[in-house]
Amino acid sequence: MQTVLIVIHLMVVLALVGVVLLQRSEGGGLGIGGGSGFMTARGAANTLTRATAMLATAFxxxxxxxxxxxxxxxxxxxxxxxxxxxxxxxxxxxxxxxDQLGGEDTPPAQAPEPAQPQVPSGQ
Structure with a gap:
């Protein structure tokens, strides 16, 4: 069940990425070219917007x-x-x-005393 759902999820993701890339952006996007018919400016925007919404819901x-x-x-x-x-x-x-993780059971070492300065011997 989980494997089937993962495959469906991946197919939805790939389709969603493709549909988003096909949408017209401010600079034209990948919808290069003109013409009329199925993918006119207004019809493409409606179709791609609806497809994006459906794929986003499925995602x-x-x-x-x-x-x-x-x-x-x-x-x-x-x-x-x-x-x-x-x-x-x-x-x-x-x-x-x-405490169950283990480690050393030794008590912490005491701090060493500070070293005393050596007095030079007179010659």
């Missing part, structure tokens, strides 16, 4: 569907479900999640 719908599938599809996992717990239901360890 938002497929994006929303993909995000809902990602959230509620299969089995949503929570990081706290994978943590080992004690009998009371609290995470094991005394200090919390950061």
């Amino acid at each position: 938002f719908a497929t994006s929303l569907a993909l995000s809902l599938l990602a959230r509620y599809g299969d089995q949503p996992t929570d990081i706290f479900d994978r943590m080992p717990t004690t009998q009371q239901g609290a995470p094991s360890g005394e200090g919390g999640v950061l």
Whole structure:
């Protein structure tokens, strides 16, 4: 289901990019050339505007569907479900999640005393 929705989403994205590029901009855009018929200035604007609106709606719908599938599809996992717990239901360890990560258990070293200036000996 998700793969089919991704393929549809990609096709909508490519079509949306194509339709936006075909629209006439202030400088003429890719709608180069004149003539009459199906793609006249007024008819093209109406057709391309409607196509852009429909493709944008389809884009938002497929994006929303993909995000809902990602959230509620299969089995949503929570990081706290994978943590080992004690009998009371609290995470094991005394200090919390950061203490379970490991590391050195040695106490912090004391700061060294500042060095004393040496007095030159008289000769």
